[in-house]
Amino acid sequence: MSVLQFPEQPNTSGAYYGTCPKCRKSDGFLNIGRDLWSHCDQHQTKWFIGKNLFSDSEQETWSDWQRNGEKLENYTEIEPYYGKEAGNV
Numbered sequence: 001m002s003v004l005q006f007p008e009q010p011n012t013s014g015a016y017y018g019t020c021p022k023c024r025k026s027d028g029f030l031n032i033g034r035d036l037w038s039h040c041d042q043h044q045t046k047w048f049i050g051k052n053l054f055s056d057s058e059q060e061t062w063s064d065w066q067r068n069g070e071k072l073e074n075y076t077e078i079e080p081y082y083g084k085e086a087g088n089v
């Protein structure tokens with residue numbers, strides 16, 4: 001698996017990077033090349049986080065990125081939720 005963990009756990013949890021607006025959760029992060037996405041598997045939503053955020057991505061391979069890309073290909077890109085109650089619904 002190439003789901004990355006936070007190097008340090010921010011006290012705002014997923015709210016900082018946004019969460020699924022439907023369930024207010026996140027199923028982690030996926031790198032596709034230098035692009036970092038977060039996603040919700042239950043609702044098949046995804047939202048863009050940014051580029052070059054985690055140096056761990058240097059250890060990933062093209063096959064990882066291709067697999068991540070195929071996973072998110074069918075997900076719907078949405079505007080994430082940034083509220084405080086993330087993950088507690």
Ligand SMILES: [Zn+2]
Binds near residue numbers: 024040041042043044
């Ligand atoms: Zn969701």
